[in-house]
Amino acid sequence: MSYLVLDRISKRFGGFSALSNISLSVERGTARAVLGENGAGKTTLMNVLFGLYRPTEGSIQIDGKAVSFRSPADAIINGVGMIHQHMHLAEALTVTENIVLGLGGLHSPLNLRRHSAKIAALSERYGLAVEPDQPVWKLPIGMRQRVEILKMLYRGAKILVLDEPTSVLAPNEIDSFLERVKALRDDGTTILFVTHKLDEVMRIADAVSVMRHGQLVAERDIGHTDVRQLSRLMVGRDVEPVRIPRLAAPGDPVLECVDLVARGERGLTALDRVSLTIRQGEILGVAGIDGNGQSELAEIICGLRKPESGSIRAGAAEITGLGVSARMRGSRIGFVPEDRHGTGLVLDHSIATNFVLRSFRRRPVSRLGLINARFIAEQARRMMKRYDVRSRSPAQPARELSGGNQQKIILAREIEAGPEILIVMQATKGLDVGAIEFVQRKILEARDRGVAVLYISTELEHVAEVADRIAVMHRGRFTGEVLPGQATAEHIGLLMSGLSVGEQR
Amino acid sequence: MTRLRDALVGLRVVMAVAVALGLGSLLILVTGADPVKAYAALVHEALFDYWGLSNTIVKTSPILLASLAVMVPLRAGVYNIGGEGQIYMGGLFGTLASLHLPALPSMIAIPSALLCAMLGGALWAGIAGLLKAWRGINEVIVTLLMNYIAIHVVSFAVSGPMIASGAPYPYSDEIPEQYRLPLLMPQTDAHIGIIFGLVAAGMIAFIFARTATGLSLDIVGKSPRAARYAGLNVKAHIVASMASGGMLAGLAGGIEVLGLKYRLFHLFSPGYGFDGVVAAFIANANPAFAPLSALFLGALKSGASVMQRAAGVEGTVVDAIVGLVVILVAGSLAWKGDLLGGLIEGFRLKPTSADQVNPTERQS
Numbered sequence: 001m002s003y004l005v006l007d008r009i010s011k012r013f014g015g016f017s018a019l020s021n022i023s024l025s026v027e028r029g030t031a032r033a034v035l036g037e038n039g040a041g042k043t044t045l046m047n048v049l050f051g052l053y054r055p056t057e058g059s060i061q062i063d064g065k066a067v068s069f070r071s072p073a074d075a076i077i078n079g080v081g082m083i084h085q086h087m088h089l090a091e092a093l094t095v096t097e098n099i100v101l102g103l104g105g106l107h108s109p110l111n112l113r114r115h116s117a118k119i120a121a122l123s124e125r126y127g128l129a130v131e132p133d134q135p136v137w138k139l140p141i142g143m144r145q146r147v148e149i150l151k152m153l154y155r156g157a158k159i160l161v162l163d164e165p166t167s168v169l170a171p172n173e174i175d176s177f178l179e180r181v182k183a184l185r186d187d188g189t190t191i192l193f194v195t196h197k198l199d200e201v202m203r204i205a206d207a208v209s210v211m212r213h214g215q216l217v218a219e220r221d222i223g224h225t226d227v228r229q230l231s232r233l234m235v236g237r238d239v240e241p242v243r244i245p246r247l248a249a250p251g252d253p254v255l256e257c258v259d260l261v262a263r264g265e266r267g268l269t270a271l272d273r274v275s276l277t278i279r280q281g282e283i284l285g286v287a288g289i290d291g292n293g294q295s296e297l298a299e300i301i302c303g304l305r306k307p308e309s310g311s312i313r314a315g316a317a318e319i320t321g322l323g324v325s326a327r328m329r330g331s332r333i334g335f336v337p338e339d340r341h342g343t344g345l346v347l348d349h350s351i352a353t354n355f356v357l358r359s360f361r362r363r364p365v366s367r368l369g370l371i372n373a374r375f376i377a378e379q380a381r382r383m384m385k386r387y388d389v390r391s392r393s394p395a396q397p398a399r400e401l402s403g404g405n406q407q408k409i410i411l412a413r414e415i416e417a418g419p420e421i422l423i424v425m426q427a428t429k430g431l432d433v434g435a436i437e438f439v440q441r442k443i444l445e446a447r448d449r450g451v452a453v454l455y456i457s458t459e460l461e462h463v464a465e466v467a468d469r470i471a472v473m474h475r476g477r478f479t480g481e482v483l484p485g486q487a488t489a490e491h492i493g494l495l496m497s498g499l500s501v502g503e504q505r
Numbered sequence: 506m507t508r509l510r511d512a513l514v515g516l517r518v519v520m521a522v523a524v525a526l527g528l529g530s531l532l533i534l535v536t537g538a539d540p541v542k543a544y545a546a547l548v549h550e551a552l553f554d555y556w557g558l559s560n561t562i563v564k565t566s567p568i569l570l571a572s573l574a575v576m577v578p579l580r581a582g583v584y585n586i587g588g589e590g591q592i593y594m595g596g597l598f599g600t601l602a603s604l605h606l607p608a609l610p611s612m613i614a615i616p617s618a619l620l621c622a623m624l625g626g627a628l629w630a631g632i633a634g635l636l637k638a639w640r641g642i643n644e645v646i647v648t649l650l651m652n653y654i655a656i657h658v659v660s661f662a663v664s665g666p667m668i669a670s671g672a673p674y675p676y677s678d679e680i681p682e683q684y685r686l687p688l689l690m691p692q693t694d695a696h697i698g699i700i701f702g703l704v705a706a707g708m709i710a711f712i713f714a715r716t717a718t719g720l721s722l723d724i725v726g727k728s729p730r731a732a733r734y735a736g737l738n739v740k741a742h743i744v745a746s747m748a749s750g751g752m753l754a755g756l757a758g759g760i761e762v763l764g765l766k767y768r769l770f771h772l773f774s775p776g777y778g779f780d781g782v783v784a785a786f787i788a789n790a791n792p793a794f795a796p797l798s799a800l801f802l803g804a805l806k807s808g809a810s811v812m813q814r815a816a817g818v819e820g821t822v823v824d825a826i827v828g829l830v831v832i833l834v835a836g837s838l839a840w841k842g843d844l845l846g847g848l849i850e851g852f853r854l855k856p857t858s859a860d861q862v863n864p865t866e867r868q869s
Contacts, residue, residue: 304733325736335734343730353720358735366717373715 001064003028003190004159009058011044018044022058022216024209026159031181031191033205035198035234037289037458041214042194043085046161049192050082051075062159081152082161087144091137095119095130099151123150127183142173146180159190166200167291178204196234196289198227198497212236231493235460250468251280254452255301255421260310262296262476270296272476273310278421278452283443285467285484286456288496293476294456295338298425301454302335303327314421328358334419336410338426338456340403344410347399351391352380354398354409359417387412388438404435411439415446422446425456440466460492474498518789521833522801528833529826538818546815547808547823557807559693563765565796565803567592567774569702570757571781572788572795573709574626574750578644579790580713581746582726583637587648588754589778590655591626595758597659598625600667600769603680603762611683618684619701619759626755627748629655634747638740644747652778660771667769675771686764696764698757702796705753709792722746754778780806783827787834802827 002025011019019041026032036042047053049060051069060067062078069075072082089098096116116132123130128146136144145165152160162181166174181204185191195201201208202222210218210233218233255278264270271293278284286294299305301312303324311320314331327333337343345354356365356376364375380394387408391401398406407427414422424443428436443466447453457463463470464484471478472495480495530540550557571588578585585591599622606617633651636642664675686696713719725732725742732739757777762769780802787801788794809823 323736324733328736337734339730342728343734346724346728346731348727349724357724357731360720360735361717369716369718371715371717371720 001061002026003063004192005061006045006049007059007061009045009048009055009060011048011053012056017214019048019055019214022211022214024216024219026190026192026207028190029185029188030206031185031193031204033201033208034192034194034211035196035201035208035230036211037196037234037460040211042196042211043163044214045211046082046163046192046194049075050080050161076152076155076157079156079158080161081149081155081157081159083145083148083152083163083165085164085167087141087148089136089144089147092135094133094135095139095147095150096132098136098147099132099154103155119150119154122153126150126153126180126187128180140173142169142177145169145177149180149184153189157189159192160184161192161194163194164196165193166195166197174200198230198234198493201230202227210234227494227497228490231497232488232490235489235493250282251450253277254280254315255454256313257297257301258311258313260297260300260312261308262293262300262305263308264293264296270476271300271307274473274476274478275310276454276471276478278454280420280452281447281450282469283447283453283455283467285463285470286454286473287460287463287470287492288458288473290458292473294425294458294473296476297473298335298338298423298454298456301421302333302423328417329362332418332420334414334417334422336407336414336422336424336427338429340406340410345398345406348397350380350395351384351389351398351401351409352376352394355380355383355413357413383409383412383416386416387442404431404438407431407435407439411442415442415451419446419451421452421454423454423456426458427455428457428459428462436462460489460496472496517837518787518834521837522787522830525826525829525833528829529822532822532825533816533818536818536822538816543812543816543818547805547812550811550815551804551808555690556693557811559690559695561800561804561807562689562695562699564777564806565799566696566698566702566764567757567761567777568780568784568802569699569795569799570705570753570760571778572784572799573702573705573781573792574630574752574754574757574778575782575785576750576788576790576792576795577709577722577753578630578634578743578746578750579785580719580722580726581742582729583634583743583747584645585630585633585648585747585750585754586645586782587630587633587651587655587751587778588757588781589774589776590648590652591629591751591754592758592761592774592778593652593655593659594625594629594751595622595755596625596762596769596773597655597662597758598622598755599759599762600677600680603684604667604678608681608683614681614683615686615763618680618763619756622759622762623752623755626751626753626758628751630751630754631744631748634744637747638743656772659769659773663769663771669768677769679768680763684763685767686760694765696760698760698764701756701760702799705756706792706795713792754781757781783831787830789838 004026006022006024009019009022010017022045034042034045044053048055051072051074067078090101093101096112096119099119100115119132128150130143130146130150136147149160166177169177178200181191193205205222207219207221208225208230209216210230257274257276259273259275260271261273262271274297276284288294296305300307303322311318313319314333317331319327319331341347346357353376359365360371365372377394384394389405389408391405398409427439427443431439443453443455455463455467467484469481470484471481472492474496475498479498482492530544533540533543551561552558571592574588574591575585599618602618602621606614609617629651630648633644633647636647637644660675663677667677669676669678686698689695689697689699721737722742724735725737725739729739758774761773766773784795784798784802787798805823805827809820812818812823813820
């Protein structure tokens with residue numbers, strides 16, 4: 001019997017099935033990769049294992065014993081530790097204090113020095129070098145991750161769940177991190193490693209389980225598979241464009257970006273000399289795994305972020321130095337942001353107000369600073385009809401609508417403003433099939449009216465459905481450009497992993 | 506629906522105040538006095554006695570402006586706890602203007618001096634706004650601590666450079682006649698300051714409800730990211746709203762000098778800036794309710810001394826009652842949903858930050 005067994009786990013949220021019937025067995029002291037695209041259900045599965053969610057159906061066994069976790073604390077008692085994608089450390093406290101935090105044992109006085117010594121010994125043993133008395137805020141991210149791991153080991157974790165652990169690391173930190181994980185495994189710790197990065201799977205996993213749309217679609221020993229096969233399994237099928245036939249050939253270039261360079265939140269390079277051109281009536285699709293510079297690219301083009309270098313032209317005008325407002329009005333750049341709730345909408349405001357979120361300070365929405373409530377209400381009614389936004393009334397807060405209806409509000413606002421350039425980011429994420437089709441149709445209609453569209457999505461199949469060309473992004477660069485219908489899923493999957501077709505293992 | 510919910514929230518605040526007064530009567534009982542008699546004396550004195558009413562108005566006026574000074578920045582999501590300091594700076598600037606501007610007719614003199622007072626408050630609050638917008642420094646701490654700086658600046662000014670010759674106590678020279686506000690109620694202290702507060706409350710309610718500026722502030726307050734996306738300058742809004750709040754508190758300070766004291770005193774405000782925070786809170790940050798909540802606090806304060814005389818209740822009981830009001834109103838506002846829903850919410854396994862990190866993972 002395997003050490004860790006997940007037996008027919010299902011998890012439903014309301015009517016939505018996030019995991020269906022997933023069974024997984026992992027041997028002691030092995031590393032199992034759980035591979036899948038964004039939204040495949042990997043993290044949900046791990047949260048079930050860690051006691052954050054209770055499974056709707058199914059059971060978990062550890063070492064032949066059935067367990068049921070009501071909370072992460074239960075999971076830790078039973079030897080399951082999870083390292084989340086983002087750190088949960090108290091920055092002002094030292095390494096030791098963070099590790100000891102929440103251990104319990106209030107009956108005996110806290111002897112930090114003794115804990116420090118034990119932590120030092122533990123870190124030595126696993127090659128996870130940290131200085132126990134350093135405050136966490138002084139540590140680089142890679143070091144903080146070690147603290148998280150030590151925290152779990154210190155609590156006696158025998159099974160470590162790592163959720164996309166390398167996504168926050170710099171390239172040089174990734175190598176040493178993977179080495180440490182290997183060492184942990186060789187020492188007898190069982191590792192579950194959630195990722196969508198094929199090369200990491202090949203480097204550290206003994207076996208790999210591939211998930212897609214909440215289902216387990218394949219399981220392979222690492223010796224019996226290769227990057228090509230995994231890439232195909234992860235993406236699912238070769239991508240075929242399902243498209244409205246275009247009415248006219250693309251016209252003149254409308255948007256030109258040259259050598260854009262930008263840094264992300266942590267000072268890492270987010271964009272590394274990205275250049276692109278989109279012509280009138282053309283859709284450039286950008287595919288890639290989340291967090292490879294797509295957000296930065298979109299934000300730079302619409303003016304929310306400043307590039308370190310490079311230039312942007314809209315039509316004949318140089319717009320690199322302009323702000324959001326000028327680009328929206330002057331250059332007619334529309335933007336459907338990735339973050340629907342925090343950026344694209346003000347959830348506490350009405351549907352009607354959200355329709356005028358980017359135009360309320362100008363005529364005809366307001367005149368001499370006074371808001372024309374009647375105009376807003378009438379326009380809302382019009383737009384809701386045209387974009388089939390379903391709600392009780394235009395006065396209903398945007399918060400109460402479904403994701404699809406929320407997206408329709410944003411899309412209606414951006415498209416009806418009459419843009420020449422439209423940046424669309426993750427437009428179909430989390431939507432149901434009907435809403436996805438509606439969103440895509442509206443974007444294709446805009447294209448046919450001559451709008452130049454930058455369509456960014458991590459959902460490759462949707463990119464392939466609408467784009468005229470697909471640029472694949474990896475670590476802030478375009479690793480290749482393909483035509484939909486002419487590239488296999490495998491090829492695109494490899495480009496997304498940053499591997500060129502020749503250099504696979 | 507939304508309107509109904511607003512009304513219910515309002516009703517809840519009224520209920521909370523009633524409960525606080527009820528608990529207050531227990532306190533009065535404990536001190537050995539008759540709560541009915543005490544409250545009757547308080548209400549009568551504060552609202553139905555000519556002199557008492559004038560006293561209530563005198564106290565309501567600065568509290569009203571100070572509460573608006575909290576509400577305007579709060580609309581943009583920043584907390585102004587510095588009303589007290591801004592009142593002091595307003596008083597200082599207003600006094601300096603009154604003492605040093607030429608002898609103008611009242612119609613020009615009073616507005617000029619009050620504008621200077623507003624400028625003083627705006628500059629003082631603007632510092633906190635600038636620090637918040639460009640350096641991300643917590644405005645609660647900055648405004649709170651700058652209160653003490655302002656209080657001491659005024660103390661210094663009236664103890665040294667501005668002290669009236671031969672003064673036994675730190676105060677400045679009297680301001681000239683033409684700078685003094687007209688009285689609202691003859692032979693009392695009640696000056697026309699309250700009108701400034703009422704007009705300001707009306708204007709701000711209108712700005713919030715009907716203008717693009719009001720909507721901009723609200724969007725900045727509710728979602729700074731959406732505001733940036735909408736093309737709004739978030740930093741400018743933060744600074745401007747803070748400065749506007751300071752302007753209102755500064756006006757309150759100027760009015761205290763021009764309408765009531767006629768000179769700048771050391772420690773001239775007995776904490777009106779802080780009362781303004783409480784009043785804004787009781788009014789649920791709605792400027793339309795500000796006059797009522799300010800009147801409530803003003804009346805309690807003005808009636809406090811009478812309660813002592815008429816019913817033998819310590820005036821400090823009133824402070825305790827104000828404290829009870831704050832606690833109960835806070836509780837009633839926190840309890841937003843229906844009771845049953847709230848309980849279910851409380852027991853449900855809360856999504857942890859791990860879920861929020863990758864919310865789409867569980868949706869799709």
